[in-house]
Amino acid sequence: MNEIAAAPAAVADAVDLREDFKSSGVAEILEELDRELIGLAPVKQRIRETAALLLVHRARGKLGLGDETPTLHMSFTGNPGVGKTTVALKMAGLLHRLGYVRKGHLVSVTRDDLVGQYIGHTAPKTREVLKKAMGGVLFIDEAYYLYKPDNERDYGQEAIEILLQVMENHRDDLVVILAGYADRMDRFFASNPGFRSRIAHHVEFPDYSDGELLRIAETMLARGDYGFDDDARAAMGDYIAARRVLPHFANARSIRNALDRARLRHASRLFETPGPVGAKELSTLRAEDIRGSRVFAGGLAHERKNP
Numbered sequence: 001m002n003e004i005a006a007a008p009a010a011v012a013d014a015v016d017l018r019e020d021f022k023s024s025g026v027a028e029i030l031e032e033l034d035r036e037l038i039g040l041a042p043v044k045q046r047i048r049e050t051a052a053l054l055l056v057h058r059a060r061g062k063l064g065l066g067d068e069t070p071t072l073h074m075s076f077t078g079n080p081g082v083g084k085t086t087v088a089l090k091m092a093g094l095l096h097r098l099g100y101v102r103k104g105h106l107v108s109v110t111r112d113d114l115v116g117q118y119i120g121h122t123a124p125k126t127r128e129v130l131k132k133a134m135g136g137v138l139f140i141d142e143a144y145y146l147y148k149p150d151n152e153r154d155y156g157q158e159a160i161e162i163l164l165q166v167m168e169n170h171r172d173d174l175v176v177i178l179a180g181y182a183d184r185m186d187r188f189f190a191s192n193p194g195f196r197s198r199i200a201h202h203v204e205f206p207d208y209s210d211g212e213l214l215r216i217a218e219t220m221l222a223r224g225d226y227g228f229d230d231d232a233r234a235a236m237g238d239y240i241a242a243r244r245v246l247p248h249f250a251n252a253r254s255i256r257n258a259l260d261r262a263r264l265r266h267a268s269r270l271f272e273t274p275g276p277v278g279a280k281e282l283s284t285l286r287a288e289d290i291r292g293s294r295v296f297a298g299g300l301a302h303e304r305k306n307p
Helices: 017-024 026-036 041-062 084-097 122-133 156-169 182-191 193-198 210-223 230-243 252-271 279-283 287-291 300-305
Strands: 074-077 106-109 137-141 175-180 201-204
Touching: 017 026, 017 041, 026 041, 026 084, 041 084, 041 201, 074 084, 074 182, 084 106, 084 137, 084 175, 106 122, 122 137, 122 156, 156 193, 175 182, 182 193, 210 230, 210 252, 230 252, 230 287, 252 287
Parallel strands: 074 175, 074 201, 106 137, 137 175
Antiparallel strands: none
8 A cells, every 4th residue: 555645734825924913912012012111212113123023034934934043132231220121021022922932931130140159159050040041031130240350259250151052052942131231231242252242132221301201200100099280290390300410310210219209208298187188189299299309408419329
């Protein structure tokens, strides 16, 4: 009895990229990014471009076209509080939806999670972190602290060598994102050419404008059923302009801290108010709650130490 050879798998003639985009669920992630992060237009554009790259890569596979798996290790540079970790989380979800990684989770670490304090300690620490991150995204904040050339007893170089090996051998199931200040990351890459050669995408996160920070403040308050009255909103605008010129300004992170202190002043004010208070009073910040900050009290020298 003659055996019949199995027919080769059919190859599609064409792919509808827009339909692929809709069915992949990537549109939902991009919409979430627009909703949850104010501004950052160039960052959002790079994420859309990454999604397009992966959709085309997948389409080429469906049409039987040879295509090497794209390398997606990244560098996120920018000041604190500009959304680098949030974008990394969204990127993990996007990569999972498009089948680039198996799980789509984010593991966020710093030097202390990777580098040991004695001989033989670093390798198992680094490998354990990589094991947890496999199938998703490993986000290394302030990555330049891995490299300390002035300290001959430092074990950061061992962690770097392990990371480089895994980034090369498992680039189809792990994306590594290195993050930090732009100037320090430049020096880090100059000192570690192995990293530079493996990082295909460099994404620069701009600082937020005053208007964007005010919108961020309103969004943060709204999540907790708070809001500004008109005078408080104007006061917050003045606070942002004054605060950003002081040291240790951290964009959205500084705004969150300022709102926490404003709610403390709001609570103290209400506690001293005689008689009952309603929902509106309990949820509305006034100008005095904002202007109670030392930024407005002439204590700028003290604010520099304790913003």
